Amino acid sequence: MNRETLVKNIKAKNSFLCIGLDTDINRIPAHLHKEKDPVFAFNKQIVDATIDYCIAYKPNLAFYEALGPKGLESLAKTMEYIPEEVFTIADAKRGDIGNTAALYAKTFYETYAFDSVTVAPYMGKDSVTPFLEYKDRWVILLALTSNSGSQDFQNLVLKETGDEVYKMVIKKSMTWADAKQLMYVVGATQASKLKEIRAIAPDHFLLIPGVGAQGGNLQQVVANGINSDCGLIVNSSRGIIYAGNDKDFAKAAKQAASKLQQEMRTYLDKI
């Protein structure tokens, strides 16, 4: 999906909500365990219930991989089910040398037909550029994450430039691709630093996880991060997909997604 279509979708749906399909076989409602593929059955109902309120879905690969090969079957079926006009994010956080990165790009862009992949920056340019060879597919590079461990290395200050490591990741990677192919992960728990990131990267989309279960605040994120194209994709996983845990789980997910979308509409009305 190209940037124009993504922005058009955000405006059409009055939403910049991404729903994280962190589908845990141990947390899905009991009645679904009778299905042949309980994970896919769950995802299908979540997609049906929420698609009017979100512009992206983000399966977290760990949840599928933990189930072995059959977990990847559930992922493949889920990806086939999600309509092409919805942006898809493989939350995989890959990062490896060039020939291996090229295979990961093939995996996510070709085998599973994702629009984008989250990528870890530690191994540098040649671990990222193979993903950029696909037209209208995106790299979402980890910059400043939402977890406590983000303090360990991302926030260390560099001698030469005085930048924190995460700022150097943004600055350097901006020379590898433009805002039509590159986004950054910035945790919602880091809202105060969003303003500084926007100063460095005014045009790039930012994928913001951590709203909800991890404690991030949507209003603060918007105040510091929105731009004229919206420029934000805000993810909620557990707060939506586990809003209910019985036969009405999809209805509960719909209500949770709708509530976030209504809040988002008020912010989008102002840009």
Add this chain to the structure above:
Amino acid sequence: MNRETLVKNIKAKNSFLCIGLDTDINRIPAHLHKEKDPVFAFNKQIVDATIDYCIAYKPNLAFYEALGPKGLESLAKTMEYIPEEVFTIADAKRGDIGNTAALYAKTFYETYAFDSVTVAPYMGKDSVTPFLEYKDRWVILLALTSNSGSQDFQNLVLKETGDEVYKMVIKKSMTWADAKQLMYVVGATQASKLKEIRAIAPDHFLLIPGVGAQGGNLQQVVANGINSDCGLIVNSSRGIIYAGNDKDFAKAAKQAASKLQQEMRTYLDKI
């Protein structure tokens, strides 16, 4: 596998060779494509031919994932086939927030029964510690990698301590686990920096990729990195598994592995 067994295996086999099972469906000999599972058929013959000369196998997950769910079936069969007394490394370079990291640990240690996983440090402590909760399983943390992109972030100097980022990764992570559970990835192309790393982490095992196809030199690696327990696991992938490309490929792989093992024996004789 615990450290004592790993060291015992190295001494018994006179080898610290790891063979990278970077099995590319497009590079395996044509006659294997008639098999039901060509990737597993290839791996099985490689293991049979090389097991006397190596102490570890390292499947690179990207090669299996690129084939979709059936690639993971080939991986599962390969892992079942490798005898328990050989150390196994999931070269997966994962790194995510705590609850996701816990699922990746489950995937590699339980679903596929690996002894160890390569982990990326960018997201910090809580992205690593869930892997350390498994007794006698290992984290192999990326420190200084073999690719050109290692210059982009790993080698930047920090203001507060004057350390390069990769040294801070080693120093900080040494407070999370000891040398019985934690190893580091140090590219063979970085042999000159191995001595500095050994000064910081005298006891830790180092996983050294990049010998062979990537240009690293074994003699230099040993000169700068060996310790009294050996402390090195040196990986070769393409140089061994693609030493031949016809019906005799396993024989060619055996010869390539044997040649490296013979060189390794001369180094081990001196410690």
